[in-house]
Amino acid sequence: MTPFTQLTAPACPLVRSNVDTDQLIPARFMKEPRRVGYGQFLLYDLRHDDTGKPIGDFILNQPGADQSQIMVTRRNFGAGSSREAAVYALVDFGFRCVIAPSFGDIFSSNAVNNGLLPALVSEADADRLLNALETEPTHITVDLATQQIHFADQIIPFDINAVWKTKLLNGWDDIDLTEGYRSAIDSFLLTYQTRYPWTQGQPEGALGLIARDNR
Amino acid sequence: MSRQTLFDKIWQSHEICQNDEGQSLLWVDRHLAHEGSFHAFNKLAERGLTVRHPELTLGIADHYVPTLSRSLTDVNEKTRNVIEQLISNTRAHGVPLIGMNDPRQGIVHVVGPELGLTQPGLVMVCGDSHTSTHGALGALAFGIGASEVAHVLATQTLWQNKPKQLRIRINGSLSPAVSAKDIALAWISRLGADGARGYAIEYAGSAIDDLSVEARLTLCNLSIEGGARCGMIAPDEKTIEYLRDRPMAPKGEDFEFASTWWRTLATDADASFDREVELDASDIAPQVTWGTSPEEAMPITGRVPNPDDEHSPDKARQHRDSLEYMGLKPDQLLTDIVINRIFIGSCTNARIEDLRAAAAVLKGRKSKVPGLISAGSTQVKAQAEAEGLDQIFIDAGLEWRESGCSMCVGMNGDQLKSGERCASSTNRNFKGRQGLGSRTHLMSPAMVAAAAVAGHLADVRPLLQEVSQS
Helix, strand or coil: CCCCCEEEEEEEEECCCCCCHHHHCCHHHCCCCHHHCHHHHCCHHHHECCCCCECCCCHHHCCCHHHCCEEEECCCECCCCCCCHHHHHHHHHCCCEEEECCECHHHHHHHHCCCCEEEECCHHHHHHHHHHHHHCCCEEEEECCCCEEEECCEEEECECCHHHHHHHHHCCCHHHHHHCCHHHHHHHHHHHHHHCHHHCCCCCCHHHHHHHHHC | CCCCCHHHHHHHHHEEEECCCCCEEEECCEEEECHHHHHHHHHHHHHCCCCCCHHHEEEECCCCCCCCCCCHHHCCHHHHHHHHHHHHHHHHHCCCEECCCCCCCECHHHHHHHHCCCCCCCEEEECCHHHHHHHHHCCEEEECCHHHHHHHHHHCEEEECCCEEEEEEEECCCCCCCCHHHHHHHHHHHHCCCCCCCEEEEEECHHHHHCCHHHHHHHHHHHHHHCCCEEECCCCHHHHHHHCCCCCCCCHHHHHHHHHHHCCCCCCCCCCCCEEEEEEHHHCCCEEECCCCCCCEEECCCECCCHHHCCCHHHHHHHHHHHHHHCCCCCCEHHHCECCEEEECCCCCCCHHHHHHHHHHHCCCCCCCCEEEECCEHHHHHHHHHCCHHHHHHHCCCEEECCCCHHHCCCCCCCCCCCCEEEECCCCCCCCCCCCCCEEEECCHHHHHHHHHHCECCCHHHHHHHHHHC
């Protein structure tokens, strides 16, 4: 995964609360393989009218929006469904950072697992940023090491879980990291299986029967 | 070992180690995989990895399955392709699968408890946010994304930050016709759709003790709609009796051994929570949502809110936006909202007790609008048919369908048309959730049945009184 250190890019204001993952990518697009590029599906029903025509004044349809790498929005962004496709849509569109006062928990984990920084700011700072972006399209700088956002001549701080910060800064992937814990897992399992033997697999035949019925 | 919550006890027993930043590596006892798992299986394939413990994952087709029949010719090619990928991925990795034609098929969160796969004290995950459902039996269960699903498949473990803990106590007793769905919508409307963000919830109090296991599943299912990581209820004798003799529950001596442990899992009397919220059960009336977030819910006796009365500018803007999308006017009576369709189904409210509650209202009555009823599982469907509930629904003019996620998420093509308004027993009233331009009002199955009979949103209580008088 590409490490996230510092990013200077045009920021895109999405002045809405509760932008859930069903809005980020409507379910009907989720049958598609990732290779088709999920950016085209991002906020599809907000970007298009009922006939599928792009809505001109929607923020992502405006000139230059495709250069944007930072989204600024309101509370409870990414709530709802655990669909990682919502993050794929943002990342494939070109976003590397979303700034908001709160995020859905599962969305945040998914974001970090795809190198997308979910930067938490206060409601007041989100307002300041959104106000600044309303008047002119602005380049802003997000610095992960110092947890600061620079725009115009202002600096606002953001929060990020310490573990996620380390992962993003280094571009680490959990599966690679966990490989290093193989012996810890094995020794845990020895004790665990002795203590809670019924948790390992199923009563004889239960799952096997299912497997046979379907094969 | 004292002063621990239910959550602490399960977390501790599954914690393999912590990393330098304090994140925990947890052992995962059970993983459920539906059709959406194809991204995760693709990730394994890209890296040439195998499934570490195939016996601890169970595949079930639910999100995309047709409900008109069990034939793959009833869905379009792309949908068929997604279902077929689940079959081929589970086969390639030796993962057991409950296929679409299996009598045990159903929605993952209905099937898990029904088969006894869900048990107290287990850590359970699934690439679906409503995995919180399984917490009703005292499991630590939560939804994860595709990258995490790939991690679970490859290692049977998961890195997690320990959430804070919130106890929601519901004291007293619920009034007649008030259900677990109403408890959930009541607390979410009070705390907000992100009110429990960052928390694991434990539900407690006399009203929770009194709930059936199925009602508890509904309550825990909706934990995610308030932003919580998971929702749990301490296992009690009701839980243990529910699990006894289920096909995947431990058997004989194993069951006695397991249940001895299950009885020790309840939160210790002197354990503390990061936050406590209390509600009085007798204050909760049947709820409906009027907006596009589950937090936009209120008692059926109320009026649509007026954004001009809202002090917070952001809230006022949100309410205006919701009213516009929903085609509603400020201050209009909720019971004046005319509906076009009803849907009873989903992992939230499609168990046998839900269908019985709806049938009690619909018996001998006609629905003024068309609608679908899709049982939560094929077993629930068979049970309902044995009890004659299907005939009550059909006589009322409604469609009796096969089991699946169906119109809750519309992935299989069961959708509303743009602008159609639906009284729905599901979990999300998000914009476009039930189809492009769809308008969803969430409520309990009994309230959906009342709306069907009235043709508009309606209070189920007078209808049930008529039933008991006749």
